[in-house]
Amino acid sequence: MLVLEAKLKGKTEQYQALDEAIKTANFIRNKALRYWMDNRGVKQFDLNKHCAVLAQEFEWAKKPFLLPLLR
16 A cells, blocks of 8 residues: 655645545545455446546535636
8 A cells, every 4th residue: 555644734624625625535435345256257447437426416426626726
């Protein structure tokens, strides 16, 4: 496992946006993993399609998170 660490200095809104992006990424990863475990023989493209379905199902999952981080 590759672990990267860094010290950040930012605004409160940036920290909140980063936390929300991490939570969303973890949610999508866990859903994709569960989909893969329940449906053996799933390929990478199938997981990509499943992530797109999740983005349509959950409104907050399709928001671009990098915009508040770049301000």
